[in-house]
Structures are given as C-alpha cells and as structure tokens.
Amino acid sequence: MTKHRCRWCEGDTLYEAYHDEEWGVPVYDDSTLFEFLILETFQAGLSWITILRKRENFRKAFDNFDYKKIAAYNQNKIDDLLLDAGIIRNKLKVKATVTNAQAFIKIQEEFGSFSKYIWAFVDGKPIKNSVDYYKNAPANTVISDALSKDLKKRGFKFVGSTVVYAHMQATGMINDHETKCFRYSEV
Numbered sequence: 001m002t003k004h005r006c007r008w009c010e011g012d013t014l015y016e017a018y019h020d021e022e023w024g025v026p027v028y029d030d031s032t033l034f035e036f037l038i039l040e041t042f043q044a045g046l047s048w049i050t051i052l053r054k055r056e057n058f059r060k061a062f063d064n065f066d067y068k069k070i071a072a073y074n075q076n077k078i079d080d081l082l083l084d085a086g087i088i089r090n091k092l093k094v095k096a097t098v099t100n101a102q103a104f105i106k107i108q109e110e111f112g113s114f115s116k117y118i119w120a121f122v123d124g125k126p127i128k129n130s131v132d133y134y135k136n137a138p139a140n141t142v143i144s145d146a147l148s149k150d151l152k153k154r155g156f157k158f159v160g161s162t163v164v165y166a167h168m169q170a171t172g173m174i175n176d177h178e179t180k181c182f183r184y185s186e187v
Contacts, residue, residue: 026172057086096157
C-alpha cells in the first residue's frame with residue numbers, strides 16, 4: 001500500500017526520509033533546535049533539498065552544530081569555513097552562525113533553555129493546521145512575525161519571519177503536513 005505524503009517531498013528518497021522521520025516532529029532538545037535554526041538560515045534563498053544534501057558536510061564543518069564551540073569561532077575558523085566547498089560558502093551566513101550561537105547561549109542563560117523560550121510562542125504545544133495542499137500553507141504568520149522580531153532584537157541574523165516559520169514547521173511547533181498525509185495525525 002502506498003503512503004500518502006505531503007506532495008513537496010515526493011520523488012526524492014532523501015526528501016521522503018526527512019519528511020517521514022523528522023519534519024514536523026516536535027523538537028524540545030536545544031542542540032537539535034540549534035541545528036535546525038542554522039540549517040534554516042543557510043537555506044534562505046535556496047531550496048531545502050540543497051541544504052539536506054549538504055547536511056552531513058555542515059555537521060562536519062560546524063563541529064556537529066555544537067553551539068558552544070561555534071560561539072567561540074575566530075576569524076581563522078570563519079576563513080576555513082569559507083573555503084569549504086561542502087557547505088554554502090556565504091560569508092554573511094557563516095558569520096551569522098557564530099553570532100546566532102552567541103545569542104542562543106544568552107537565551108539559554110535567560111530562560112533556562114532555548115526550548116523553553118521558543119516553545120512559549122506557541123504556549124508549549126504544537127499548532128495543528130489543516131493544510132490540504134502544501135502550497136496553501138502560509139509562508140509566515142503573526143506568531144512567526146513576533147518570534148522573528150524578538151530573535152532579531154536579541155541579536156540573531158537571517159531570522160526573517162519566513163525563515164522562522166520554516167523552522168517552526170520543521171521542529172513541529174506547527175503541524176503543516178497535508179491533511180491526507182500519513183504523518184498529519186502521527187505528529
């Protein structure tokens with residue numbers, strides 16, 4: 001029997017595996033939330049499949065997304081990253097990763113965890129939308145606007161409302177699986 005998936009992932013095994021196993025599953029672990037945040041910032045202006053195909057390279061290049069290590073990166077490390085053909089070599093995004101790691105740690109210090117901070121924007125539980133076709137899902141909402149604004153106020157870069165909404169979808173803060181998708185009722 002064929003599984004009905006969200007149509008955005010159909011036809012690519014990597015995309016399908018990501019959809020089936022990760023996308024939209026609520027994430028409360030700070031390290032995983034940071035990984036998704038960084039991947040989403042690099043995705044800005046690109047397709048998500050491009051980022052997925054380079055994900056392991058990103059893990060290797062960015063010390064397995066260890067935000068404490070990344071927060072301490074110096075210019076030599078940034079220069080090395082800009083020479084790494086395995087990642088997206090955008091100078092502003094690489095620098096933003098360091099800035100975002102530093103801001104991430106400040107949020108942890110203030111709220112006890114990044115998870116507590118970010119999940120408060122949805123009252124601690126996923127918002128379950130009723131999307132019949134993925135192209136009908138919004139690109140941003142009032143909540144992603146507010147979260148984006150707050151992240152920027154706290155020093156984060158590349159966290160516009162659309163990037164933030166994609167992060168919320170990926171980490172299960174919002175369930176935007178198509179209603180006919182087998183994952184819709186599972187997450």
